[in-house]
Amino acid sequence: MKALNKQTAPKSVAPERIIQFGEGNFLRAFIDWIIWNMNKKTDFNASVVVVQPIEKGMVEWLNGQDCLYHVNLQGRQDGQPVDQLDRIDVISRALNPYSQNAAFMALAEQPDIRFVISNTTEAGITFDPSCKFTDAPASSYPGKLTQLLYRRFKTFNGDPKKGLILMPCELIFLNGHHLKECIEQYIELWKEDFGKDYEKFKNWFLKYNYVCATLVDRIVPGFPRKDIAKLQKRAGYADNLMVQAEIFHLWVIEKPSNMSIAALRKEFPADKAGLHVLIAESEKPYHARKVTLLNGPHTVLSPVAYLSGINIVRDACHHAVVGKYIKKVQFDELMQTLDLPMEELKKFGADVLERFDNPYVDHQVTSIMLNSFPKFETRDLPGLKIYLERKGELPKGLVLGLAAIITYYKGGTRADGAPIQPNDAQEIMDRLTQLWATGDTRKVAEGVLGATDVIWKESKQNLNEIPGLTDMVTDFLNQIQSKGMLETVKGIL
DSSP: OEEOSTTTSOOOOOOEEEEEEOOSHHHHHTHHHHHHHHHHHSSOOOEEEEEOSSSSOSHHHHHHTTTOEEEEEEEEETTEEEEEEEEEOOEEEEEOTTTOHHHHHHGGGOTTOOEEEEOOOTTTSOOOTTOOTTSSSOSSHHHHHHHHHHHHHHHTTTOGGGOOEEEEOOSSTTHHHHHHHHHHHHHHHTHHHHGGGHHHHHHHHHHHOEEOOEEEEOOOOBSOGGGHHHHHHHHTEEOTTOEEEESOOEEEEEOOTTSOHHHHHHHSOGGGGTOSEEEESOSHHHHHHHIIIIIHHHHHHHHHHHHTTOOBHHHHHHSTTHHHHHHIIIIIIGGGGOOSOHHHHHHHHHHHHHHHTOTTOOOBHHHHOTTHHHHHHHHTHHHHHHHHHHHSSOOHHHHHHHHHHHHHTTOSBOTTSOBOOOOSOHHHHHHHHHHHTTOOHHHHHHHHHTOTTTTOTTTOOOGGGSTTHHHHHHHHHHHHHHHOHHHHHHTTO
């Protein structure tokens, strides 16, 4: 089998226009795959310079393969199974700023550079006041970026056309807003280092650089360890950086306050490549859509499915009873709580069900059950309240999902002898153990719904105050105890 490098595989050459902070699986299977498609299908014509955001990383591995690797996309699209293998060649080189700081800073002097894309984990977009302007480099990602921006400002004498478009992909709501705030904090922290340039640099950053908030959505399992021999044979190369991902992808980019949607689309023409990249006025409704219609059903289907004897998400979708339950929660309940056009929501909901039905991934429902109460609070509780407000009644599917979580946290074994092993903060586990020890389902319901100290920390609301909720949860708990989960589900369909 051939080694993978530019001597053994063709590699395209394009101007370096993108700096990418992060070399991990997600960026390579999502962003770089998107850039690769844009280069193939439009005149975007860009290559990516990867910058390792922390001292230890994978840039040596990347450079060892001349930054070539394969992406294996699997899933279901338009009802058909998809299993494709693409060789991605858009990364020109990879740098470690801790050992190659001069080369890293020299990126600021390249006139063609226009975009900065990042995924430095949720902890990456932070302001660390211990960072110094003279550090080579600053330890934080926003610190490094501020150093780079100042070098660019100086190199091009504050040229308005040499500002950068920043598109962070960290999994933080309004990630771009946080990044911009951190950069402004560094500009203030280092104002004495900037001297007489301080005001001009600050104004140049605010006026001629464009910071976008973004929402990313693609499941990336990563290196296909169990399939690697088969996939390497299929590719014809000994690729040690292959990455596996689902076929579905969505990137919502919120336009920056100082740039129009049309201008950003012109600069970043992903829509012309037929990609699911949406440049929008605000990412907020799409964030709500993802949390509500993807994460929301996941959270309640998992305990309902497991307590019904089902172990895999895909099998739950195909089950004669639980499959209908999932659709009820998705289309009849949660979808009714959002404010985007209904046709758009139905399309997204259908895409979500295709993702749940991925024929290549055995997604264990128990893996979703980790920390179920905090997940229900952020993903399902808002929809429960809005549904009640709009419809004048409680959404039975969501309430049953909550009762299923409470039952799951009782522990013990399933009807077939499979273990029920809840996993959450110890204080939540202890509270549920105490409540179930009473043997009184009413006390269990009241105790869970009223646990603002350990369960409902975010909302701080005693859920017993929601009209009818305590009665309905108690009723579902009784039904699950007496006739089992599957018969209880049948009762609400």
